[in-house]
Amino acid sequence: MTVLVYTAIALGSLVFVIASAARAVLYARSPMHLRWELYPVPHEHPDRVSHGGSYFEQSEWWKQPRERRFRGELAVMVPEVLFLKALREHNPKLWRRSFPFHGGLYLLAGAGAGLLVLAAVSRLAGTAWLDGAAGHVARWTVAGVGAAGLALAVSGALALLHRRMQDPALRAFTTAGDIFNLLFFVMALGTLGAGYAARPPGSADALGIAIGILSWDASVQVPRVLAAGLVATAALAAYIPLTHMSHFIGKYFTYHAIRWDDAPFGDSRKMSVALAASLAQRPTWAAEHMKADGHSTWADVVTTNPTDEAGR
Amino acid sequence: MPTVELNGKPYEVDENGFLAQPLIWNDNVAADLATTEGITAMTDEHWVLVRYIRDYYLKFGIAPMVRKLCKETGNTLTHVYELFPSGPANGACKVAGLPKPTGCV
Amino acid sequence: MTRRARMPDMARRDREPLFRVDPAALPPLSPEPQAPPRPVSPARVASGAEGYDLDGTRVLALPNPTSPEEEDALVRAFLSGLEKLFSRENNWTFLQPLLLSMEHCAHCQTCSEACHVFESSGRAEIYRPTYRSEVFRRLYFEYVKGGGLISAWQHGTVELNWPLVARLAELAYRCNLCRRCAQTCPIGVDNGLIAHEIRKLFSQELGIAPKELHAAGSMLQLKSGSSTGMIPAAVKDNVQFIDEEMTEKTGLAAETPWDVEGADILLIHNAGEVLAWPENPGAFGVILNAAGVSWTMSSDIAGYDSVNYGLWYDDAQLARVALLHAEIARKLNVKKIVIGECGHAHKSLLVVADRLLTGDLRVPRESALTVLRDIVVSGRLRLDPGRNDFPVTLHDPCNMVRLMGVVEPQREILRRVCPQFREMHPHGVDNYCCGGGSGFAIMSGHGFEDWRSDVAGRKKLQQILDAFSDCLSTSIPKYVCAPCSNCKGQIRDLLAHHGAWKQHRILYGGLAELIVNAMADVRPGFIEWEWR
Ligand code: SF4
Ligand code: SF4
Numbered sequence: 001m002t003v004l005v006y007t008a009i010a011l012g013s014l015v016f017v018i019a020s021a022a023r024a025v026l027y028a029r030s031p032m033h034l035r036w037e038l039y040p041v042p043h044e045h046p047d048r049v050s051h052g053g054s055y056f057e058q059s060e061w062w063k064q065p066r067e068r069r070f071r072g073e074l075a076v077m078v079p080e081v082l083f084l085k086a087l088r089e090h091n092p093k094l095w096r097r098s099f100p101f102h103g104g105l106y107l108l109a110g111a112g113a114g115l116l117v118l119a120a121v122s123r124l125a126g127t128a129w130l131d132g133a134a135g136h137v138a139r140w141t142v143a144g145v146g147a148a149g150l151a152l153a154v155s156g157a158l159a160l161l162h163r164r165m166q167d168p169a170l171r172a173f174t175t176a177g178d179i180f181n182l183l184f185f186v187m188a189l190g191t192l193g194a195g196y197a198a199r200p201p202g203s204a205d206a207l208g209i210a211i212g213i214l215s216w217d218a219s220v221q222v223p224r225v226l227a228a229g230l231v232a233t234a235a236l237a238a239y240i241p242l243t244h245m246s247h248f249i250g251k252y253f254t255y256h257a258i259r260w261d262d263a264p265f266g267d268s269r270k271m272s273v274a275l276a277a278s279l280a281q282r283p284t285w286a287a288e289h290m291k292a293d294g295h296s297t298w299a300d301v302v303t304t305n306p307t308d309e310a311g312r
Numbered sequence: 313m314p315t316v317e318l319n320g321k322p323y324e325v326d327e328n329g330f331l332a333q334p335l336i337w338n339d340n341v342a343a344d345l346a347t348t349e350g351i352t353a354m355t356d357e358h359w360v361l362v363r364y365i366r367d368y369y370l371k372f373g374i375a376p377m378v379r380k381l382c383k384e385t386g387n388t389l390t391h392v393y394e395l396f397p398s399g400p401a402n403g404a405c406k407v408a409g410l411p412k413p414t415g416c417v
Numbered sequence: 418m419t420r421r422a423r424m425p426d427m428a429r430r431d432r433e434p435l436f437r438v439d440p441a442a443l444p445p446l447s448p449e450p451q452a453p454p455r456p457v458s459p460a461r462v463a464s465g466a467e468g469y470d471l472d473g474t475r476v477l478a479l480p481n482p483t484s485p486e487e488e489d490a491l492v493r494a495f496l497s498g499l500e501k502l503f504s505r506e507n508n509w510t511f512l513q514p515l516l517l518s519m520e521h522c523a524h525c526q527t528c529s530e531a532c533h534v535f536e537s538s539g540r541a542e543i544y545r546p547t548y549r550s551e552v553f554r555r556l557y558f559e560y561v562k563g564g565g566l567i568s569a570w571q572h573g574t575v576e577l578n579w580p581l582v583a584r585l586a587e588l589a590y591r592c593n594l595c596r597r598c599a600q601t602c603p604i605g606v607d608n609g610l611i612a613h614e615i616r617k618l619f620s621q622e623l624g625i626a627p628k629e630l631h632a633a634g635s636m637l638q639l640k641s642g643s644s645t646g647m648i649p650a651a652v653k654d655n656v657q658f659i660d661e662e663m664t665e666k667t668g669l670a671a672e673t674p675w676d677v678e679g680a681d682i683l684l685i686h687n688a689g690e691v692l693a694w695p696e697n698p699g700a701f702g703v704i705l706n707a708a709g710v711s712w713t714m715s716s717d718i719a720g721y722d723s724v725n726y727g728l729w730y731d732d733a734q735l736a737r738v739a740l741l742h743a744e745i746a747r748k749l750n751v752k753k754i755v756i757g758e759c760g761h762a763h764k765s766l767l768v769v770a771d772r773l774l775t776g777d778l779r780v781p782r783e784s785a786l787t788v789l790r791d792i793v794v795s796g797r798l799r800l801d802p803g804r805n806d807f808p809v810t811l812h813d814p815c816n817m818v819r820l821m822g823v824v825e826p827q828r829e830i831l832r833r834v835c836p837q838f839r840e841m842h843p844h845g846v847d848n849y850c851c852g853g854g855s856g857f858a859i860m861s862g863h864g865f866e867d868w869r870s871d872v873a874g875r876k877k878l879q880q881i882l883d884a885f886s887d888c889l890s891t892s893i894p895k896y897v898c899a900p901c902s903n904c905k906g907q908i909r910d911l912l913a914h915h916g917a918w919k920q921h922r923i924l925y926g927g928l929a930e931l932i933v934n935a936m937a938d939v940r941p942g943f944i945e946w947e948w949r
Contacts, residue, residue, distance in 0.1 A: 026516075027513060027516065027517065030505075030512050030513035030516065031505055031509035031512060031513070032509075032772060033509070033510060033511055033512065033513045033514055033772075034510045034511065034732075034769050034770075034772050034773065035768045035769055035771055035772060036511070036514055036607075036610065036769070037768070037820070037822075038596060038599055038600055038607075038819065038820065039818070039819055039820070039821070039822040039824075039846045040822075040846055041822065044822070048822070048825075051824045051825055051845055051846070052818075052819075052822060052824055052845055052846035053822045053823070053824045053825055054821060054822025054823065055822075056767065056783075056784055056787070056821055056822055056823050057787060057822065057823055057824065057825055057826055058787065059783065059787045059788065059790075059791050060753070060781070060783065061783065061787075062781050084603060086527075086601065086602070086603040087525070087527060087603040089601075090527045090530065090531065090601040090603070091525060091526075091527040091530070091601075091603075094525055094527065098525075168421075169526050169529065169545075170524065170525070170526055172421075172423065172424075172542070173524040173526070173547060173551055174524060175524075175570070175571065175572060175573040176570045176571075176573075177570055177571030177572060177573075178524060180570075180571075243571065244520060244521050244522060244523060245523075246520070246521070247521040247523060247604045250517050250520060250521035250604060250605070251521070251604050251605055253513070253517055253605075254514075254517050254518075254521070254604060254605025254606070254607075255605055257513060257517075258513070258514045258517065258605065258607075259599075259605055262822075264771060265771050265772055265774070265779065271772065272775070275772060275773070275775060276775075278509040278510075281505065281506040281507075281509060282506055283501075283506055283507045284501065284506070284507060285498075285501060285507060285621040285622055285733075286494070286497070286498075286621075286622050286623075287620060287621050287622055287623060287624035288624055289624065289631075289636065289733070289734075290621055290733055291733075292733075298509075298736075301733055302733060302736035302737055302740060302773075303737075303740065304737075305639050305640075305737065306636065306639065306737075307636055307639045307640035326862070327861075327862030327863050328861055328862045372648075372651050372654075373646060373648070373651075374645065374646045374647060374651060374692075375692075377655055377658065377691070377692050377693075377695055378692070378693065379658075379659075379662065379695050379696075380655070380658055383662075388947065389947055389948065390947055390948055393948060397453075399913075401693075412861075413645070413646075413692075414629065414633040414634065414637060414644055414645060414646055414859075415633075415634070415637075415643060415644035415645030415646065415647075415688060415689045415692070415722070415724065415859070416644070416645075416687050416688070416689030416690075416693075416724055416759070416858070416859055416902040416903055416906060417645060417689045417692045417693040417859075417906070
């Protein structure tokens, strides 16, 4: 039983990491796309960011040094990631439900990471310090953050579910999967919270289980409901990156690789190579004017004038 | 191509009501097409504009610039709109039997 | 007819539209315009219902299959195009953005509130940015990603048949590609891009595109040199006429230099300007000559027409025209290409084609707005802003502003030459599209011109009325400055459709005209207050 829980947690984490990475790699390896940025682009010069301007506002822009201020990006990314700023601005009603949900997940992830750190320290330095003042503070902090995270995430998910059912515009686009996803959160995290709150006295607490995993100690007693919650949460973690909820990865790319990708070709070698590779691809589009037969490359296709009587 | 009946005669036109075969155009056709502009009787003023457009089209294959049209026929643009409520391109050119102008005009 | 169309309605086999615009039921405008009576277009009466109706208008001449076999063949062609859209060899140009927009929508509907088409239609479901995307997304998961039960349950399904394909093709042309929705999406999903990709699928695989954009657009341009049909001789003849006009009007000798090798600037206008708004290229000539700039125009095929309609519906056509433009600049050995007042030409040659041009085709390319700004700011022209003492507001063409970040140069100019300049709200990168974006301004037939004035342009009309709310009286002439040919065409039709010139004396025009109108060395009255 205990080993089963350990295995589930390990597998869930592994799938989460691998599937997330696979997605990121898939996007990162996509061929260079044509430019499709959207202003404001925050790494521009601050004078221009304020009105959403680009380097095209400079005369002979190619002669000017190019601004690329990471600080500007951070100023957008941090509030976006932490507080879902765009949603707050453009859809405050939903934000009031979505923010607790996501905030709860962040707290939970933080608590999980905290647990791992405490467990690792304890494995290396023994568990005696945990009974000292520092140990107490650390354990209670993690427990508090985790509990708050669970409460927020579960109530946020319920609020989202309620809104989805009740707002006709949302309902029209809601699939069975959408409902399942939210219910999955409620059930997994709810069970986890309930199991933790109702664990019999003397049974393993969160830290005990974390230490148990790191040492793969099968003698740790995980109470049933808590075990169920842990397994469900592990399954949830594995499930997320397989769905559109992987938007935490997608979002990185939609912002950095598309909305903010204003890199001019200039004399970039990397882009030349990428373009050459793409122009060597052989399209098979069937429309007559495309003049694509599967043999011609893109380079051939775009240098063919489809109105030439002589053809190709 | 849709067909419309104008003054009892059938014409093949595009979806904007422009003549499908510009070469069948003659004065009677023009008068028939004019009804789609709400013009019941073509006046001399109408004819001056229509003939100028027609001649230009036969020479260059496109409609004349509106400004050139006004200048060389001695009309203000407002007056052209009074004569052809849909304007020079969609009204006068249509009556002159041109295909619909293309491009960002 | 149902207002709340659902996704399955796309596949309906009856001939009723999913939505029909009832002008009286649209969101009210204030002050309510008195639309002038218009002659009824006979073709509308004549063309009965054929094909499957989306919303009572149409821009495509879709095939009209008469047997189930023909329908099947078309659906199969659609599916093969769908697959190609997601393959590297066929769609490397936009694969990454497309995948990201397909996979991550959270169905939160934040984007809907940003869309002027959706709002101005009285929130018709079919115009919701996500409606089109979601239908397409479901097809993607089912037919590209393999589908299956789990996928159907996770992503939903929609019945695929010819009526749905036909309506989807039309629906791709009810979006202006303004991407205002994408700006508000918390995840960065781009419904405008999805519409763009659907258009590409139909054009590149099935050869289906509005004739204004394709047959009489990019194809005509590749053949004759301009989508207006102007051959080189015609454009020279017309520009000569403009030069004469300008000389007469301004009192300054105007002469357009043609095909000057080694000039600093190769100026490429949208050729529509020459035909429909000649005072704009005319004003450019006056300004450049007065400022002593070394410039030229080109009479080479496509060298005198900056349009590139491929941007809106077809990557091959986009690349072909961009290559022509670059090639001409290379041959003339000019220092840079400057694009006149045309938004999509800016975006296509300066931005999108930037990753298509190689080697010596990489001629530097700049916006005319920065060139004009520099001249105005430099003090090389003697300017008398008092001559522009009438209310002026500015329309921000999406392609130049939200999609390219050229926001301030036009404002720097207006602040200097127009004492009564006032902004619309919202403006800049948050602007609303004029309703003519992505080629709508030049598309008509089957009532589409009414649709884009009643629905797509409604928000812009309200913005214009609001910007002038303190001076709507006919005794005060007012000017909407739209530095883009496509926007000008739409605003012309929009103002005419709603009678805004007659009722409020609201005129529209370009930016260069306002500069020349303020030039102290030019005879007063360059801008003619006459409807055009
Ligand atoms: S596109 Fe973006 S804003 Fe629109 S529903 Fe999807 S996630 Fe929400
Ligand atoms: S791109 Fe513009 S027109 Fe198209 S759906 Fe988005 S907001 Fe609406």
